[in-house]
Amino acid sequence: MRHAWKKKIVFCGFLILFILIIFHPDMNVRGNYEYIEKELVIKRLHEETAANFTSSAVLHCDYRDVIFDDTTLSLSLADDDLVEDHKIKEGGEYAPSDCKPKFSTAIIVPYRDIAEQLRGFLVYMHMFLHRQCIHYRIYVVEQMDSRPFNRAKLLNIGAVAAMKAGFPCLVLHDVDLLPLRPSNLYACTKSPRHMSSSINKFRFVIPYLNLFDGAIAIVSKQFKAVNGMSNEFYGWGGEDDDLYARLEAQGIKPCRFEPSTSQYHKVTLESQIRRDRSRKSVIYSKEKMALDGLNTLKFTEVATVLHPLFTHIMVDL
Template sequence: MWNCFLRVMRHYVFKKKILYYGLLVFTFVILLHPDRNARGTYEFITKENIFHNLLKETATNFSSTAISDCDYYDVINDESTLPINIVEEDLIEGHRIRDGGEYAPLDCKPKFSTAVIVPYRDRAEQLRGFLVYMHMFLRRQHIHYRIYVVEQVDSRPFNKAKLINIGAVAAMRAGYPCLVFHNVDLLPFKPANLYACTKLPRHMSSSINKFRFVLPYLNLFEGAISIASKQFKVVNGMSNEHFGLNGYDDDLYSRLESHKIKLTRFEPTTSRYYMFSHQKQIKRQNKNILNHVKETMLIDGLSSLKYTEVAVVLHPLFTHIMVDL
């Protein structure tokens, strides 16, 4: 009787160990391959529906002498990945990038014009690598684009949202219908991640190596985002009051939500980005701003934007807007 009891207990313990180690292995696999369950973390535009969801519009001041339209089927279905070490290289000769960081293909007529707006301060080496990489990346997409770098030159705390507003105003004055707000420490992996606006604002960087290529939470709307100029005007841009603060992305999300404008994404494998590691500045959130977005958005944003323009320089790879906030 006693021996029978011991055999039953050993069998029970043995099965419990198998279950325990099985769970460990399963967890380990998930951690090593987070993209296996990333597909189920959010809804996205499938590849076959991307082209129909794009806003096909070029800048009001842009014209092309090409006869045929650019074809985007191969771009959208491009499964290749650009190597990150491009940041250490130089642009190839004959890149045909105009002063101010503007480019358009010569052999076909693009359907999209995009202004890439980069809020910036004190990351010169990172900016150099970003510009080289992004031009190599964007030239493969057959779009008309221009890169704006908006630098805060005063000594006040960094205000990313206000710099984005300034860049957006400059781009909209130049007639760009599509705006992409882009952190300087982010690089897209796949050319299939088309830098053009969709009918709804798009969170482009939903799959970042820092977060193991998994979207941390559904309302995240930061890093690299695209939005039509008309939609950015509708919500009055972003708040100008986020000096040294986090939450500017939540502010924009709340503004869009109040106008019943939803955000969209591409699938996780297309939306992969590499984030450079750097020393993070300690920032705080102003809950008062975020809690009263609906009440203040009409008076705080593009309509109340004030700053001193120190200089605008057309560099070979970007338009440099230096401002004092």
């Protein structure tokens, strides 16, 4: 009888240990996917600033301390106010004054009807990005019409505006994602990078290896090479798989930073849950890539306003 109880205790112990391992938020262990080792990150970065960007600083910014920063930012920053003298230019543009940045990045955010979340995102992101010593500008592209949401088309519109302004690097970014690690540098690597591979919604584990959504960094020339994203995805889902397929067709293999660096917090509001999720089925083909994207982009620009924290592009699709 005592022996049977011992067996039960041992079994329960193993069961509890198994559950802890499976559901532990940091179970995204080494080898979960291929990633760039921190020691190699600097060599893999695409070093380029915007064509019209100038800096009076003499010395270049050093990014080694950023890449090896092991701190995690508090989500409460989204509820705070920006510190005084934040030096953000009209339109949400910033560059450090004490050193010359090596990277210029346009952060493009598709958006509609979640003002409270946008405000928190902007405050958090500016405080996050100030730690990275890069030149950046935040573009918020808002869909004003009543049609189902078209995330990919809004990203195309923002990309066109950013590339027209001379930005060599694009970060395609959902408004409900907040990066947790300052070491997740908002600069492009030489190949497109899936930045948000470790999200709290999925217990910081990537659901499948070809996942390519949330936050993506891509060199502007590469985005042009695949003709941007499809304009046909109204509703939610599928457009990121299509972008991945476009890159694959061009022989471009995406990359990632290590899981701990790529951690994000996904903010979900009740209003988001009720949004329209209808989806038009779109079939991908290499031939279709040339006929659907940046070269077929049509929209009506309602207005473009330079706010203190962002460039606001309002459009009807």
